[in-house]
Amino acid sequence: MLGKRLDYQVEENKIHFFFEKEEAFLEVITESIMNVFVPYETKGHRSKAIEGEKAVRTDFEVKDCGSYVSVATKQLEARVYDGFYVDFYRDGKSICEDYRSGRILRPLLSEKSLEVLKAEGHDVSAGASGSYPVQTVKKMDGDEKFYGLGDKTGFLNKRDYEYENWNSDIPQAHTDSYRALYKSIPFLITLKKESVYGIFFDNTYRSYVNLGKENQAYFYYGADAGNLDYYFIAGDTMPDIVGGYTYLTGRTPLPQLWTLGYHQSRWGYDSADCIKKVAGKYRELDIPCDTMHFDIDYMDGYRVFTWNEKDYGDPAGTIQELADEGFKAVCIIDPGVKLDPGYEKYDEGIAGDYFAKTPEGEVYVNAVWPGDSVYPDFGQPKVRKWWAENQKFLTDIGVAGVWNDMNEPASFHGELPSDVVFTDEDQKSTHAAMHNVYGHLMSKATYEGLKEQTGKRPFVITRACYAGSQKYTTVWTGDNQSLWSHLQMAVPQLCNLGLSGLAFAGTDVGGFGADCTAELLCRWVQVGAFSPLFRNHSSNGSIYQEPWQFGEKTVDIYRKFVELRYRLLPYLYDLFAECEKTGLPIMRPLVLHYEKDENTWNLNDEFLVGEHLVVAPVLEQGQTKKMVYLPEGIWYDFNTGKRYEGKQYYLVDAPLDTCPMFAKAGSMIPAYEVMQYVGEKPYDTLNMLVFPGEGTYVHYQDNGSDFAYQDGAYNEYTFTQQENGEVTMKMGKEGYDKPYKKIEYIFVGK
Template sequence: MITNTELEHKGNLFPGKIVSFSQNVDKLNFTTENGVILQLTIIRGSVIRFRYATDNNFENDFSYAISEDGARGYSKLEVEEKDTHYEVITARIQLHIDKNNLKTTIFDLEGNVICKDDWGFHWEQSYEYGGNIVKMSKAAPQGECYYGLGDKPMHLNLKGKRIENWATDQYAFGKDQDPLYKSVPFYIGMYEERAYGIFFDNTFRTFFDFCNERRNVTSFWAQGGEMNYYFFYGPNMQNVITRYTDLTGKPELPPLWALGYHQCKWSYYPESKVKEVTSKFRELQIPCDAIYLDIDYMEGFRCFTWSKEYFPEPKRMVEELAEDGFKTVVIIDPGIKIDDDYWVYQEAMEKDYFCKRADGPYMRGKVWPGECFFPDFTNPKVREWWSELFKEIIAEIGVKGVWNDMNEPAVMEVPGKTFPNDVRHNYDGNPCSHRKAHNIYGTQMARATYEGVKKFAYPKRPFIITRSAYSGAQRYTSSWTGDNVATWEHLWIANIQAQRMSMSGMSFTGSDIGGFAEHPTGELYARWIQLGVFHPFCRTHSSGDHGNQEPWTFGDEVVDVTRKFVELRYQLLPYLYTMFWEYAEEGIPMLKPLVLYDQNDPQTHYRTDEFIFGNQILVCPVQEPNSKGRRMYIPRGNWYNYWTREYVKGGMEQWVDAELDIIPLFVKEGAIIPKYPIQQYVGEKKIDQLKLEVYYKLGNKEESKVYEDAQDGYDYAKGRFSLRSFSFTGKENEAIIQHHKTGSFITEYETIKIEFVGLPFKIKEVEIDNVKVSLDSIQYNAKENTLVVPSDYAELHIVG
């Protein structure tokens, strides 16, 4: 066994004995003989902040990740001094802090160990840069599993992996490649069905080791800054994620069109090509809401300009696209071309808004326009200036969304693909080097972009998408998973990444459908579109170097598959919008890996392919070529095959048929799934009737919800929304649907069409709000098992 003394000889330093304790309301300070301070902040009964100082000195307390709107407050806090330790008790957990070495052990209220220090906090002094390399190690009991950490392209369960967080432009990345574009230093641990989370809020280059170096130890460390982490207790995994999302911030609702299908390519130009693509979507009746313009729409790749050759009248073009239902989204990168005749460059130079090297010169790097300078988005004045630059694009030309790329930040032709470490940043009044600011640069760019688009799109809602992100970015932006490859392996990776991002508080994420690099086969594209329509963000994007990637380039069969599944997404928009409302309101992940859906089932702990879309739809993509089906695990409970309506018992693996036009889909029994009519774009049609698919369940109630509002704008924040809550109760010869509506928004439709799936009896009697009605008066169709009821009914009772 290695002793602390031996470790100190290796450069690691450890806390000594506790010599004093003090309390100031929710903050508890434990100070050791060698100047280490552990400060515990009780944020909620199940959320505790751990902050360590050395040399009796804390840094200025500042974080970009923490939301001002997060829930605070607790009902119980007791501190007792024992012989060997201090005991801290909240309403949810107990903490023991060892008097000899500051090690902590966290228990639930029944005395079960949730999380225990191994070596605990230790550090090295960084003589190269100053400050400390801060480290934390936790005991990892055999069988503990680990999830989260953002966009990592590896097995969902991170046990045995070592992870690095350093936002990096990784073109055509591979499976298990690390690091990637995002830095989300939050993970979920689960042992004996009790889940907890740790968010290491440190923007330096951070590392996580999940029993890779030492079999029974999990550790995390950073190359600077403080050991500052938040602990979340479940025991339910979803509660861990919702508390983390509450702390780091929940998103606004996006405009409904942003949840439609988007088409993108590097690059659609000139205007005639854009119109050709959009016209083809309408001709083939494949729904589509957004068309993207990549860097070629600019004049020489200068941000906030338009190519006079390719797009001579952008305002007219954007208006004409809007008349056809297309919202225009444009790319904006951080690199500003060094050009004395370029107004954006001139303004930034005059105001001294570009990043500088340690010795004074501007940070100069090559990106698409050639040599560029880069705004310091960690400076609030720069963010305000940047936000004002969007006035013309948004308010005057009418662009509806902005796509931030290359914001890791990415720099070409240099070994690290980014800024040198010595670049200086304002960091909102906490001056620092790029070592500290790198991981949040992209998020602060997205924040400034969001503030600008929101300002000039008002009273409509903004839509932003970013490639690089740090914890908390979900407050401002959606994201995609970066420059993937048109391979079957990348289809598997895309599935993993979307699930992992949802578990990491960033649900509004998707992949480049079909792959960005190289060119997919028609079969791969078809299988990818089937998966992509069940991701919160749904966009085809490609580099264009290897051929076009519009659905019609793969032939009629793939066009038909694409149309079928994009139409299904548009039908499911009320279900998807309700998922997003739950995410925005409660922080509930929009996609749920099986382990998140049912953590008490050991069979789910290592599943990667299957996931729950929302709360009640099970999805499992086909991820191999020439497949006519696949084996998959059906979670515990009972389900209906969406395509065949077959009733299936869960808790087992089984074969599911899936020809090219089928993805395995199952619906939870008792679920009530809302659907809209098929539209070519959001707002094309008046929604004159809501359809509900009701999946019969014998026994206990099943709850379902449908959230609706004006689909854009902020009236919903004033109570002008409609939230319908349904509960289904099934008996052998009858069924009851109770319906309760809140909110002042009046939906366009006055009737609801209900389709019963799996009903074990033929309907003979119907009561609406305790009044018997004739079957003819409610348009009962016995063959389709459908009936039409008023949209304001409170209880529907059917009898066989």
């Protein structure tokens, strides 16, 4: 790698190493986090994911041990060898070592073989891969399980798969073999028999992760360019690792309460009348709904920050009509600005030099929905400010949230060339470097604009993002399909997004593309009801998939689970309050809290909601029974109260209207009265669902809207249950002036 070590210097928290071929750095960030850095391209980090100084004063010891230099805190030791090989230890035991022997590359296919494969239509893009300009290879001991990496397809445990981090607009049906999707979150949790650790590879170029597929002796991370810049995160448990990663990259902030309600959307609601009819039908059928989404047709010729008055009427009037019935409006905004002299936003961008350019200095043009379009250069602070100010067009007419789409960035005339000129804050850059953070920076600008103009907690949705985007936006998994395999994939996909810091995430309930069925929709709403973002969305050209399209039975089942969602709103809100403090997601794989239990390592069809609820949805067509694994402890059926001993499997009944759910012994779950939308009536009464066993639960309450909670305007209620079933409540914090008028206890189970 870098040759022999010549010298080193300790510079505050950094140890500066001098090798024959290159300089390198090891920085102590905290007692359990260290940064490994080789400045191949820039001297500094220039991170988009990490904002502010994260290194804190930490006691550590540096010792020259001859063949290596030891850098040790109370929690973590790094041993730095010649070549800048870095091994990590805890309590004197190795937990992660660099692989010394070199990668064993797959042989190249001959030109003849490639031509034959291409002729028959095979994808040959995953051919042999050589060593990358930026690369780190880690030894595998054989017992590794891998989690995280954002929205990658496939199963919960990523062992034996390979992936790329390159935000990609892929409308085809996503399968297990897809290496890249819409998001690039290069964060990996490695679970071993005796240890657990995380690595965050902070490099925005196209990068590659191979988790034992190339060779069972190692896993690797490589990138096309940039610095070698990764953070090693140690801890005792998986929650420690998630906490360390979100300490670095930021945590999902507390959202407005209405955003946790049910959302309805479709690309194909092509007029205001259509949207109002759908909204009215939800009220007629008493299916709770908070939000109607406006897809691209509401714009005038797909020009961003305009309104199609011909089909959608007066914008403020249309949105007010929905508001009168309790609906919020969320509007889509794409980054592509129509090339149209005389169109205000295009003219402003040209005058302000806001758009990406060719290497020759011309404004770069591709095509998206408006036709020929240009791309805002969000790496420029002045462009983000301009984009933030443009949100005023939406907020002035009453729009409550913004849905950012097509921001990989997508393009209809081939991918943007790698040498298109963008900006990285104060210096010129390229599409190759800025592609993966384009959606991140667009979301940041949108968030800041909404916050400035409304004073409320912004609701932003994005399709494309990077590590750290959770500070600004919720996400959905993009253009899924109405396929049972995509319902099955939703559980591990959302769980891994949560482990990757993106706690506010969801899939399109029912599937976006293709045609849904009644049974598939009934099973999907049973997953959606527990997903942080709960939205039914479908594509133009597919059959409509509002529940009433499938008959009365489907309506009744759909209503049942949407109502369950609204009952559980205070529990979900509590989990978001916890997430802002700890980084722990709302929807969690069982392995997060039961990592020593090998039955959880590859559990793809169940999940936890917080620590207190196990949800085991049916994900197979025609299935009316479910094999459920319950981890250690005592569990109670959420609906019947039946008692179960943990650490074993059960075959339970699961007819179409039933989703198996289990509460842990001692759980106390807060619930509200069902309303048709958040704010229909005041939440004066809190119901506590109490399950047998000792336990403590802290419930959080604030105004559900603005940032007053950051100044102490919130209440905390601490509930304690004794073994004999006696429950007491004590106010731990009284800062919100509308406490509950009544708290009722509902005892479930024996």
